[in-house]
Amino acid sequence: MGLLIDGEWSTQWYDTKSTGGKFKRSAAAFRNWVTQDGSAGPSGEGGFEAESGRYHLYVSLACPWAHRTLIFRKLKDLTDHIDVTVVDAKMPDEHGWTIPEGADPVNNAETMWQVYVAAKSDYTGRVTVPVLWDKKRNTIVSNESAEIIRMFNSAFNDITGNTDDYYPEELHDEINEVNERVYHTVNNGVYKSGFATTQEAYDEAVTELFDSLEWLEDKLGKQKYLAGDQLTEADWRLFTTLVRFDPVYHGHFKCNIKRIADYPNISRLVHELVAVPNVKDTIDMDHIKTHYYWSHTSINPHRIVPKGPLIEF
Known part of the structure; x- marks a missing residue:
């Protein structure tokens, strides 16, 4: 870029x-x-x-x-x-x-x-x-x-006429707190890991990433969504990273300590959000994999796009 x-x-x-x-x-x-x-x-x-x-x-x-x-x-x-x-x-x-x-x-x-x-x-x-x-x-x-x-x-x-609210006032503090950690260590954490150019920078980023995934797994074991019992923007902001994790970030960005499939509670959230009407239509896995593996020549100089893994939502 x-x-x-x-x-x-x-x-x-x-x-x-x-x-x-x-x-x-x-x-x-x-x-x-x-x-x-x-x-x-x-x-x-x-x-x-x-x-x-x-x-x-x-x-x-x-x-x-x-x-x-x-x-x-x-x-x-x-x-x-x-x-x-x-x-x-x-x-x-x-x-x-x-x-x-x-x-x-x-x-x-x-x-x-x-x-x-x-x-x-x-x-x-x-x-x-x-x-x-x-x-x-x-x-x-x-x-x-x-x-x-x-x-x-x-x-x-x-x-x-659609008044569904994914950022309700009474949950602002909880949503903002989750967003802050997720943004720095997960949403952006996969990029910090994948684009790091020293071992030290990679080690720091990938450790923070998986520490946060463990934190999220524990949180989702105690409540349905990231801000409690209501689906909010915090869940959707995390979701778009999660759907790319196993097919792209795990291998391409070296975020390979675990897969999202290895986290039962996080996986439950992914599958539930994919099932929300019209959301699955926004996911194009061929487009996703082609972009990352073809475009980042500093990481994948031969632009070979892998066939797997098979992801079933």
């Missing part, structure tokens, strides 16, 4: 030399919020009112961060109100995320970096998905998945 420097594409990879071999993820650059009345959200500026057909979502079916937004688009009945562009499974080193011909009706872009430049001509930073685009103002609303799913959770309720 490259980046843009003053609006110019560069194939520069993450600088792990300056971090002692550790992978460090960049913070999202676009942090505006869609709200019911267009007022400003917790960050960014106002002017992004919830309207049917106004917003467009750019995603990868392989990316766990983008997968969150696709799930919430389904859960909150937004499929008729927010359209989607899906990038290619294969991410060439020289272009980053690429877009199939004719797949972008909004910007007619061939790469995701062109979408970013369309929003900010001198943008400097990583080019990531998901991206929520505003067709009215011709700019990026947000490229922070955690915030996009919260917008989807509540901003469009008056339009869809």
